[in-house]
Amino acid sequence: MSKLDATTVLQLARLQQQEWVDEATAQRIAAGVVAAIAAVMASLHEPTPGLLTRDPADFLPALEALAGELE
């Protein structure tokens, strides 16, 4: 799995005026970010027709459309 170096995280944090982020925190953040990005990338490789046309606001209608008969 590719790595994200702590320096990059520190720079991103500084750009967002998060001056408190230190090297150790940046390393922890990097580990979390790498795992999350890897999961998204892996899922994008699954066949997902129509993916790029989906609006995130479609989620509640998707849930409602998939509801079975309500007891």
Place this chain on the structure above:
Amino acid sequence: MMLPDWTLTEAAAAIAARHVSSREVVEGCLARVSQWQPAVNAFVTVMAEQALATADHADAELATGRSRGLLHGVPLAHKDMFHRAGRAATMGSRAAPPPSDATSTVLARLDAAGAIELGTLNMCEFALGPTGHNAFLGDCRNPWNTDHIACGSSSGGGAAVAARLVFGSFGSDTGGSVRLPASVTGLYGLKPTNGRVTRTGMMPLSHSVDVPGILARSAGDIAALLQVTAGHDPTDARTSRLPVPDYMRALESSIAGLRVGIPDNYFLERVAPDVERALEDSRRVLASLGAQLVGVRVPYAEHLTELSRALVYAEAAGVHGPWLRDRAADYAPQVRVRAATGLAIPAPVYLQAQQLRPVLLEGFVREVFGACDVLHLPTLGIPVPTLAETDVGGAAAMWEKIALLVRCTAGFNYLGLPALSVPCGFTENGLPTSFQLVGRPFSEATLLRVAQAHESATDWHRRSPVLRNAQESAR
């Protein structure tokens, strides 16, 4: 049966029939809070005078023949993140924002159904953590053994309901924060379908993933609390307009012929032998009641937890970014990291995780619920860890253990599906364990029907922790 042993629905029935007054029930709960609070630290505030005054009013109403509804005169308490007008919620943090001028819709609906609020409950700081540690409020402890975690982030809800301090509790579930505390304290814990229960007035952690959830001591109690809070809220655009079923009536139906799916992959890996034995017993109970057990392959299973984190990290950083900028020192160090991880999530990755969500949901429902009616899997695949094992600076295996806590829960937050933790026994360390039921969207009634059937054939929900043991092991 003594008052503390009653379930919520039993207490409500006894009050409605005037076999006991609401004041007597509230006084009984307050007495137990006095006994248990030093050992478990479940409460943030106890509102004794206000609760007793409300109880007297409830009794007076009943004397004139008026009942507000299913929860008339019943004491509850909730995670300290639901706004009530004029009251400051701590949100588990010294960095919490000022009090709101409006009451959350969940609290307003509980008030309307006659519930009495006994106080506010401990939680992980800003709901950012699965263990129940809290450096500001003090750690919440498991009433079954106070050396062990109550899990979180709705830690006080699990401890308070399990110790019979109140009859039910609302928390929030963004990655397992209701189901995990329920699992480790021997309770039922429901994460409803996203959109079934309003979030208005509930502290946001992750706007698209958060959902209010319920902790209680029986399937019927969960049904009652869901019945009075579910349904469209014009102030929350992400609540569904689908009709709310009669959850109480659904409990009465048989599960004969219902297909219960047992995962072929992922969820039964890394499960401890004593948890697996309890799971197997629960499967046997369901089969004896006529359910049909079927093997099911669960798609995307290994990615769902991290997909959920892609959303939660990014949205939590959006909420906490401004506060962190000014008040980072007021956050506990590990909470600060969780709140800040989204600072480095690229925007396209966040959007792709959102775009994938309905697509993966459709594939999941088609594949899984084409083969079964409900999924049966662990809530927590390991015995309940100790506070020391999961504390900052703990053993080297700490992060591994914390990751295992949400391994079987967080994925269903990404998919937005309803999930219910059901008590099913104890592990070798003497603490409770559970199984988890997951259904298609808005199938809470089906999950409750299965849980009720299991409950009718077992007595796990009647077991309660004993204070003597808790006091002996309390520090």
